Amino acid sequence: MRSTSHYPYSSKNVYYYYCSKVLKFPGTWAVLIVSAYYYMTYDPMAYLWIPLPPADLKFNTGQNYLSSNLASICGLGNHIFEFAALYGLAKRLNRTPTFFIENGHHLKMLNRGKTTVPGLVDKFLIINGSLPSTIRNTTFQKGVCCTFDNPMRLESIKDEYLHLSGWLYQSWKYFPDMRSELRTYLSNSSENSNFGNLPRSDAETHVTCIHTRRGDFLEVGFYGSDPVFVRNALKFLNENEVFGSKKRKTVLFGDDVKFMKKVFEGSLLSTDENQEDATHFISKNSPTADLVYSKYQCDVVLISAPSSTFGWWMGYFSKGDKVYHMDIRYVDDRVYKAGEMNIGDFYPSHWRALKFQSEDNLTVVESF
Numbered sequence: 001m002r003s004t005s006h007y008p009y010s011s012k013n014v015y016y017y018y019c020s021k022v023l024k025f026p027g028t029w030a031v032l033i034v035s036a037y038y039y040m041t042y043d044p045m046a047y048l049w050i051p052l053p054p055a056d057l058k059f060n061t062g063q064n065y066l067s068s069n070l071a072s073i074c075g076l077g078n079h080i081f082e083f084a085a086l087y088g089l090a091k092r093l094n095r096t097p098t099f100f101i102e103n104g105h106h107l108k109m110l111n112r113g114k115t116t117v118p119g120l121v122d123k124f125l126i127i128n129g130s131l132p133s134t135i136r137n138t139t140f141q142k143g144v145c146c147t148f149d150n151p152m153r154l155e156s157i158k159d160e161y162l163h164l165s166g167w168l169y170q171s172w173k174y175f176p177d178m179r180s181e182l183r184t185y186l187s188n189s190s191e192n193s194n195f196g197n198l199p200r201s202d203a204e205t206h207v208t209c210i211h212t213r214r215g216d217f218l219e220v221g222f223y224g225s226d227p228v229f230v231r232n233a234l235k236f237l238n239e240n241e242v243f244g245s246k247k248r249k250t251v252l253f254g255d256d257v258k259f260m261k262k263v264f265e266g267s268l269l270s271t272d273e274n275q276e277d278a279t280h281f282i283s284k285n286s287p288t289a290d291l292v293y294s295k296y297q298c299d300v301v302l303i304s305a306p307s308s309t310f311g312w313w314m315g316y317f318s319k320g321d322k323v324y325h326m327d328i329r330y331v332d333d334r335v336y337k338a339g340e341m342n343i344g345d346f347y348p349s350h351w352r353a354l355k356f357q358s359e360d361n362l363t364v365v366e367s368f
């Protein structure tokens with residue numbers, strides 16, 4: 001399970017465990033089992049795993065470099081964590097953040113990163129090739145997603161190329177105090193700034209953004225969004241946030257439009273014709289556009305699937321920097337139950353946790 005080999009079949013279980021990216025199809029367990037069997041035995045994407053030839057590295061360059069093993073098969077939220085954390089670590093260690101294109105999955109990750117956070121990826125030295133076997137692996141951030149590993153012990157390492165064996169790096173502590181800088185690295189392209197008819201946050205309008213996650217998330221044991229929680233959490237926000245005389249608008253984001261349509265009856269899709277008096281909206285924009293939207297329009301963000309890294313970034317980049325999330329301690333989430341998440345490492349300390357009052361009383365209250 002914890003193998004870090006680059007061989008496709010032995011490492012695949014690890015990916016199933018940490019990110020649900022490869023399992024796109026919602027449905028029953030029967031579908032899942034059949035499909036899992038299909039993926040294990042025949043993988044049409046197998047070519048993406050073929051390692052590139054080792055890179056021809058230069059030595060005695062007068063600089064030091066930092067690179068890492070990467071969960072390149074995972075989703076966009078995971079990618080941004082790896083880019084941001086390695087950038088933050090490299091800064092702290094006075095090294096150049098370096099990205100080895102080791103295979104096709106790495107190349108896909110790199111291209112996704114360039115689309116979404118081009119300014120951040122620009123900080124990296126990109127090397128077209130695998131890590132040469134002459135460079136040793138340094139054990140760091142190993143085997144867990146969301147627990148901070150103190151980089152102090154890396155400070156004494158003098159190797160020109162420092163390559164870390166870990167991955168995921170899902171802790172804000174790897175890039176402390178860098179929010180305003182990281183926000184500037186988001187895409188500014190016009191195609192990612194077209195939000196359709198979604199409301200704009202301004203002097204008259206307050207926008208609450210709710211991230212949901214269903215589909216594959218449920219089937220691999222992460223906790224998915226509960227519609228009752230979403231509705232009651234919005235009630236909590238409406239009672240506890242200060243709006244003044246502003247109009248309140250709510251936008252749902254997520255991977256499952258059918259699900260989102262059921263959360264608030266009559267919600268307007270971002271692609272629908274505009275309606276002046278609409279109050280509830282559903283984004284059908286691209287993931288990158290959703291993050292850009294959050295940066296400019298989300299006064300408050302609610303993360304309803306508490307281990308979603310994409311929801312995490314919606315909160316982190318958001319205009320208002322007021323973020324609420326379902327308290328993961330009260331839900332059935334595999335990663336948390338396995339003890340891999342340190343809550344204080346994963347969630348910034350000013351974010352606030354919500355929960356149901358009790359099993360019988362589904363009023364949503366703050367969780368302390």
Ligand SMILES: *[C@@H]1O[C@H](CO)[C@@H](O)[C@H](O)[C@H]1NC(C)=O
Binds near residue numbers: 118119188
């Ligand atoms: C968009 O971002 C790029 C860097 O990623 C920067 O060079 C460019 O000036 C930006 N354009 C605008 C209009 O801000």
Ligand SMILES: *[C@@H]1O[C@H](CO)[C@@H](O)[C@H](O)[C@H]1NC(C)=O
Binds near residue numbers: 052129
């Ligand atoms: C990277 O290397 C691969 C194979 O070694 C090659 O096919 C590809 O063209 C290279 N890409 C760039 C941008 O040099």
Ligand SMILES: *[C@@H]1O[C@H](CO)[C@@H](O)[C@H](O)[C@H]1NC(C)=O
Binds near residue numbers: 069133136137
């Ligand atoms: C470093 O780890 C990778 C897998 O993470 C492995 O493929 C490679 O052989 C290791 N390199 C050395 C020098 O041990």
Ligand SMILES: *[C@@H]1O[C@H](CO)[C@@H](O)[C@H](O)[C@H]1NC(C)=O
Binds near residue numbers: 361363
């Ligand atoms: C449910 O919990 C809320 C919040 O604590 C409380 O105000 C309300 O009275 C409770 N409802 C019932 C029926 O106990």
